[in-house]
Amino acid sequence: MRYGIMLNEDDTHFFYTRNSWQRLGEAEIRAFIRQYAGTQVTDFLLCCAGRMVDYPSKVRDSWLDKYDQTEENGVPVNYRDNPVVRGAHRLFREEGLDFYAICIDELRKIGIRPWLSIRMNDCHCNDEPASFLHPRIFHEHPEYRRVTHRPPIGYFDRCFDYARPEIRQMMLDSVEETVMRYDADGLEVDWQREIFCFAIGHEWEGIALLNQFMRDVRAIVNRAAEKWGHPIAVCARTLSTPQAALDCGFDVLAWAREGLIDVLVPTPRWATTDADIPVELWKRLLEGTGVQLAPGIEILQKSTPQSRLIATTVESVSALAAQFFSFGADKVYLFNYMDAPEPEKDAMARHAFARHAEYPLSPQGYPRLLRTAGAPETAVSAERRHVVTYADVGPVWFRAEQEAALPLTAQADGSPAFVRVRTGDIPAGAAVEIRLGTAAAGGLTVYANSVPCAYLRTEPVYPEYTDNPAQVFRVENDGHLPPFLVVEILAHGQEAAIDYVEVHVLPVGCEAPDGHA
Structure with a gap:
């Protein structure tokens, strides 16, 4: 389907926002999904694996393993009161429910394509001695990290090194387990969590490794398509520009030409939207491949790297959508635009803006956003705020301050x-x-x-x-x-x-x- 919103649901949000509810069962899961009926959301991407796998996994650590864990990295731990870990335990164990299977079923009932999303190198809380987000492999195999030639310094130094065959195989096993467990319409490989997948200075060598990795992903997905009896699309989330992607080891245009992906999402990372994604260049480079382009929009918006962190507005998201569609985008992609069932507990609640109708996650703003940003005719005709921002991430030598x-x-x-x-x-x-x-x-x-x-x-x-x-x-x-x-x-x-x-x-x-x- 041409046009529409691709909406990403992250791997902690549902459990985190609803674990405190007295009742948490199938009805609550289906109600969560049904709120998107009648909106311009055409594709719903369920992140089911970041650093941890959300469902009971045989190939990687899951939230349920964290629930049972009592020691980590030599430190006594107890994650049973963590809202994410507890929420997953309640659903999968106490209620005997599979959150993702129910979501997929309900999405199909309301006419939205269900996708699964895997974060390929997430490193949340990597600088902490122990965390509910740490899998055992992170502590047991420090040699798998991308920076081993010196002590880790930056936030991303502890990301895994995809030059290690053990890491590539672990993630391929995770892909296979996921697409064989769940009957979804698509799989997203999310390289924006995180882009730092190789030792410093080895990004160019990594291109060939990731090209083969993506061939292997496609082969796995094709086998899953045979099992489920329908095509399964592949989406890749990557950096905002072709050069930045290639510099980090992601030859996404080769993936497009080889038929390894069906949707490409050029996007910022987190700190701000990117109002200068070269959609017209991407469209020209993708011509003839059949790959759809869905530029990404983040929840935060900053004009300079020094600006304070404040969310977008409905009007600034409408502006980005109008701009992207005008230059040829097939869809827009929203990241970190999950619902706020209890607005007073939203991360932005301390800011008065969170109670304003322009705030995109407010009770007034969220429905309006999801009925405006997904089509050229509604986005172009809406009130729009085109705010100059900057690219927030790039290869290790990238300096946002110099490029802004x-x-x-x-x-x-x-x-x-x-x-x-x-x-x-x-x-x-x-x-x-x-x-x-x-x-x-x-x-x-x-x-x-x-x-x-x-x-x-x-x-x-x-x-x-x-x-x-x-x-x-x-x-x-x-x-x-x-x-x-x-x-x-x-x-x-x-x-x-x-x-x-x-x-x-x-x-x-x-x-x-x-x-x-």
Whole structure:
């Protein structure tokens, strides 16, 4: 099916958010899935294995093994009160239910394609001596880690090394166990958890290893398809750009050409959305392969690497979806957009924004998000906030601070500073504004695609993506705006530091703050 939302459900969320419920059984599982009926969600990806496997596994450690564990890495442990471990124990053991089998069945009943997702190199809590997220192999085989030539320093040094045949075989066994246990429509191999799969400097050698690994995955999935009697698709989640993916060992274009994948998800990692994913380049490179492109959208949004962590808004997700569809995306992919059954306990609850209708996981925002972001006609016609962000991850030599478009400085001598904003299609008659976050007191001169922009007002930015107020300028919309706005910013007499840039698109007929439509 063309267009729609691919929604990822992570491997801890359901257990974590519902373990405290007095009743937790099949009815609650089915109700959880049924909330997505009638939305634009077409594909639901159930992460069933990260560092731990969620279901009772014969090839890797599971939550149930953690429930039984009393010692780890020489440390006494008791994980029985951990909400994730306890939740899995309640369902799989006490209730005798298989969470994933029930989800798959209910998803098919409401017309959504069920997928399974495996995180290929998750390393949550890797720097702790013991954790409910640590499998035994992590402690028993430190030689399997990607950095062994020196003591581990960075967060990702303890990720597994896919140059080790033991690691590749373990993960292939996990793939086989999963697709043979559950009758799903697709399998996702999630390389964004984590991208650091080889010893430093051995990424290029890793390309051939991962190419063969993906051939083996495809062969396993094809055998599962024979068992279940229907095709099973393969999706790969990878870095935002082709070069970054290849630099880390992921030759995803070779996977596409060889027919090893059916869906590709270029995406940021976690710290922010990436508003500059080159969808038009990916589409050209994938032409003729039949592979669908589903650019990923994360839950957090930052303009600079130094910005505070705040979630997206429904309007900024709509903007990304509109932009992606305009450049040819087949679907959009939402990561970390799980429901919040008890909003007051949501991770963002300490921030007032979490109680606002623009918050995408709020009771008002979540249904609106899932009925807007999945199709060009709804996303393009919605209110949109196109916020300039940055790529948050890359190979070990990547520096986000050097690559980020912001902050930038308009010099006092009047020489222009430039920033490009991807907007995608903008309907004729829509009001378009540029917001520039700056502490500069003096006026700025702004052009969009060589056309002067009139100053409208100065106002605070909400949520607080910047501490600076925003100077707001009108963009003349003649109905023929290109899908990129190249913004020129000129200061006069004193330099102006800009740390936030947004193009705000108000739907046709929506009243803008200064009265123009």
